[in-house]
Amino acid sequence: MNPSLEISFFVLTGIIILSGIVWAWKTEKRLRRFFAGKRGRDLEEAVAGLESNISELKKAKEKIEKELLEINQKLKKSIRGLHTIRFNPFADQGSNQSFAIGILNEEGDGVVLSSLYSRERMSVFAKPIKGGKSEYELTKEEKEVLWNSQKKIE
Numbered sequence: 001m002n003p004s005l006e007i008s009f010f011v012l013t014g015i016i017i018l019s020g021i022v023w024a025w026k027t028e029k030r031l032r033r034f035f036a037g038k039r040g041r042d043l044e045e046a047v048a049g050l051e052s053n054i055s056e057l058k059k060a061k062e063k064i065e066k067e068l069l070e071i072n073q074k075l076k077k078s079i080r081g082l083h084t085i086r087f088n089p090f091a092d093q094g095s096n097q098s099f100a101i102g103i104l105n106e107e108g109d110g111v112v113l114s115s116l117y118s119r120e121r122m123s124v125f126a127k128p129i130k131g132g133k134s135e136y137e138l139t140k141e142e143k144e145v146l147w148n149s150q151k152k153i154e
Contacts (some may be wrong), residue, residue: 075106077106078105081102081154082103083145083149084099084100085099085100085145085148086098086099087141089116091124093118099115099116100142101114103151104146106153108130109129109131110129111127112127112129132146
């Protein structure tokens with residue numbers, strides 16, 4: 001074998017070995033810095049902290065979901081459909097002083113309030129609504145406000 005070729009082979013082998021050692025040393029230094037963490041915290045402490053945070057987030061999520069369910073239940077019982085009309089029940093006298101108001105929740109429960117006004121007197125009526133229907137007979141105007149109130153819920 002040629003002596004210059006042998007020297008080149010050994011030099012090249014030495015460079016490769018030296019490069020490997022330098023690469024291993026740099027990698028080890030980086031890993032030490034990574035595992036040491038910031039402000040003296042090591043990786044285990046960081047992972048434990050993350051686990052604690054995840055556990056707290058799960059508890060908060062469950063609490064929020066429970067509260068949201070309660071809010072939705074309350075919202076179904078709140079007024080969602082409201083409509084008012086004014087009308088004149090007596091064509092020969094007065095103006096649109098009479099009215100009907102439909103007030104419903106999301107489940108179709110509520111009340112229809114109506115007032116009939118004349119020169120001699122004023123009468124107010126309240127008719128309960130359950131499931132979008134009344135057990136009392138409704139006037140044309142009361143049916144209209146009930147229908148319009150139901151449309152606003154949909």
